Amino acid sequence: MSGRLLENSPPFLLIDVNGIGYEVEVPLSVLGELPLTGESCSLYTHFVVREDAQLLYGFAQRKDRELFRLLLKVNGVGPKLAMAILSHMNAEEFVRCVQSDDLVRLTKMPGVGKKTAERLLIEMRDRLKGWISPQAGTEVSQQIKLAESGSGLEEAEQALLALGYKPQEASRAINAIYEEGMLRDEVIRRALKSMVKG
Known part of the structure; x- marks a missing residue:
């Protein structure tokens, strides 16, 4: 899917494709x-049709869609849990996790208990x-983006709550990593990393 990014409200995007807005x-x-x-x-x-909804899931890399x-x-794994997993790690990280039988890292994600993690492995x-x-440890360099208006911290916390974290867990993780001037997307990424590693 290609179009113009109208809204970026994690975990949802609104994309204009030839005059039609798609929520992804x-x-x-x-x-x-993501672009500005x-x-x-x-x-x-990836398009999912259910009795009560039609849902569109989007991925920046083809490998991430394949893994989804x-x-x-x-x-026992539905779209919600699959998206939660891919919110914490990209395809390469998940492959490394499976190859090294990293049960601990998988169980740190919300919605993934020991039995689900074992089944995944x-x-x-x-x-x-x-x-x-x-190779482990290769990180994609982060692009610095223009600061968004509004309360980035509140939006970051809402994004973590949408993934299944409890309000206390989300605010504790954000407070632990937040630095002055940090943008919303960076807050979310760092908080997720700290919760999975910590």
């Missing part, structure tokens, strides 16, 4: 790869055999 849910890990509001935006999408689709095949091991994990 994205994992919070893609925030650093008003600029053109391209995403790899593989996660949906795991017993077992079922995804075979499905990810063809995926090559890059």
Whole structure:
């Protein structure tokens, strides 16, 4: 999907495609790869039709969409949990997690208990055999973006609550990493990292 980014309200984006606005849910890990509001935006999408809703999920990288689709095949994993996983780690990080049987990191994510984490490791091991994990520790450099108006801290906290964190957990994580002048997207990324690692 390609169009113009009209709104960026994590975890939802509003994209204008030839005059039609599409609401797309994205994992919070893609925030650093999004353009500024008003600029053109391209995403790899996955469309889900349910009895009560039609949902559109978007990903900055094709690999992340492929992983999302593989996660949906795991017993007990729906779109909400798959998006939560991809909000905490990109495809390469998840592959490394499965390859190293990192049960601890998986269980630190909201909605992932020990049994779900074990199921993920077992079922995804075979499905990810063809995926090559890059060297650990390679980080994508962050782009500095223009500061957004409004309360970035409140929006960051709302995004964490949408992922299933409790209000106390979200505010504690944000307070621990917040520095003066930090932008909303950076607050969300750092808070997520601190909660998964801590």
